[in-house]
Amino acid sequence: MNARSFVAGINCSLLIATLIATLIVTAAATPQAQAGDQAWTDGHKKPAGELVKVVREATRRFRDVRIAEAEGYQLHFGCVSSPDRGAMGLHYVNMTLVGDGILQPDRPEIIIYEPLPNGRLRLIGADYLVLSEAWHANNVATPQLKGQLLHLFQSPNRYGLPDFYTLHVWAWKKNPFGAYVNWHPGVSCEAFDGEAH
Numbered sequence: 001m002n003a004r005s006f007v008a009g010i011n012c013s014l015l016i017a018t019l020i021a022t023l024i025v026t027a028a029a030t031p032q033a034q035a036g037d038q039a040w041t042d043g044h045k046k047p048a049g050e051l052v053k054v055v056r057e058a059t060r061r062f063r064d065v066r067i068a069e070a071e072g073y074q075l076h077f078g079c080v081s082s083p084d085r086g087a088m089g090l091h092y093v094n095m096t097l098v099g100d101g102i103l104q105p106d107r108p109e110i111i112i113y114e115p116l117p118n119g120r121l122r123l124i125g126a127d128y129l130v131l132s133e134a135w136h137a138n139n140v141a142t143p144q145l146k147g148q149l150l151h152l153f154q155s156p157n158r159y160g161l162p163d164f165y166t167l168h169v170w171a172w173k174k175n176p177f178g179a180y181v182n183w184h185p186g187v188s189c190e191a192f193d194g195e196a197h
Contacts (some may be wrong), residue, residue: 035042051105051146052179055126055141055171058106063123068111074104076080079115079189086185089114089124105145115191123172132163148180
């Protein structure tokens with residue numbers, strides 16, 4: 001074996017090892033994305049994650065935003081978007097639920113809508129939110145719902161809130177990055193006119 005073929009063999013082995021390590025790290029880092037194999041519309045029947053099923057059942061009536069408003073949900077933060085990650089959409093927040101320091105899978109603190117060009121709003125998911133201080137007054141561990149850990153947003157943040165935990169659940173519009181990530185690349189704020197509907 002000459003030096004050139006020996007070096008080529010080492011380079012090939014390193015490339016394969018790097019590829020395997022990358023696949024292992026990616027698989028380990030995306031358990032929530034894998035849990036996102038859920039039913040998204042009545043026409044797509046994939047196995048649904050337990051939390052997604054609960055959110056769909058709990059929010060089905062909120063397809064009409066007027067029902068959400070009648071139950072204490074009001075628009076806050078405008079339409080939340082990112083220049084490079086898509087958007088979160090319109091957050092209709094129930095401040096009574098936010099302030100209680102309790103997380104209940106069937107009572108999300110926030111209902112999420114996407115503004116449509118025709119002026120209507122489409123229900124796309126829910127968001128759970130609990131203030132860190134309120135949560136840790138009675139709990140030690142990071143909050144979770146049905147096995148899904150909430151994400152910590154520290155202060156200062158764009159929402160003007162103290163440290164808080166949040167979990168988006170894209171129960172009504174499939175997110176290619178998973179059901180429980182913060183941003184949705186397929187959601188747009190372009191049709192938002194600045195008004196609650």
